[in-house]
């Protein structure tokens with residue numbers, strides 16, 4: 001039977017069997033070829049890894065960066081040690097790199113941002129505190145001022161007298177095109193409504209000294225801050241502070257809206273805008289600090305009253321994403337240079353944050369850390385206040 005056997009090596013078919021040495025030039029060439037191949041593979045892996053890290057998964061892969069880049073390309077809080085004695089009524093916000101925005105909301109595209117540490121008021125500014133400012137300065141808030149008819153020649157006479165917006169529950173039969181906007185639609189101009197007459201001329205602040213001041217326009221907040229030797233927070237500072245040291249959580253206290261069934265914030269319960277069941281204890285504003293603090297010791301960063309920020313409002317939130325900014329996160333962003341709201345182009349607005357006692361689940365759900373609000377700079381309402389920050393000296 002025929003078998004297939006490997007032919008025995010002979011000097012004729014195997015140089016090794018014949019112990020024949022290759023010429024030295026051929027040995028060197030073969031070695032160089034292998035060395036170049038190895039170097040090419042290693043370089044390819046390195047360059048490929050660098051581009052994957054930098055452009056495809058810019059914030060999740062850290063292996064290719066140096067130590068400095070790693071620090072800048074992931075959330076990292078600064079040291080929590082305050083730089084000096086704590087000013088009265090304020091808490092230290094350490095600053096650092098954090099994720100601003102909300103990965104589930106395309107209009108709030110997630111981005112890494114860095115803010116320096118700063119002091120922040122523990123509470124929204126109260127009626128009692130604002131009264132001291134008025135007493136010391138005789139300041140007249142924007143909504144208390146007469147309106148120049150030359151500026152608004154077509155305005156009805158009652159809107160030339162001082163007024164501000166006051167929310168009024170509509171009759172049950174009234175229907176709204178959009179629940180998201182019905183907080184605004186239900187807010188009516190009321191002559192004489194202002195910080196010390198929140199519902200109109202016949203109302204006062206008795207028993208509401210520790211409630212947040214409302215009917216505050218942007219310039220009023222800025223004037224108070226200047227008097228108190230403080231300033232308004234930037235939008236990035238406000239969101240950093242609201243998060244209380246947590247990373248990408250929905251609320252200042254975490255992801256669960258009511259941990260152990262507990263109300264953590266003053267918002268609206270019941271069928272909005274017709275009925276408020278006050279399950280959280282309050283239909284209107286609540287005294288500041290009625291709900292638990294967040295991780296930085298701040299109260300009411302969600303709900304109670306909206307809070308003015310320093311930044312102009314523009315709807316585009318996507319500038320400064322890390323993949324367009326390979327040097328690292330935005331540092332201390334100050335917002336755009338001017339305000340523009342495509343829904344009301346002639347009315348420049350500034351950012352407001354945190355939502356208010358009028359925010360209701362399923363309607364105006366803007367009591368999330370990342371949620372944005374906006375306000376025309378010369379108008380206000382019964383749900384709009386502020387708090388201040390101070391730079392570290």
Ligand SMILES: [Ca+2]
Nearest residue numbers: 266267280282
């Ligand atoms: Ca409430």
Ligand SMILES: [Ca+2]
Nearest residue numbers: 300303305354
């Ligand atoms: Ca608030």
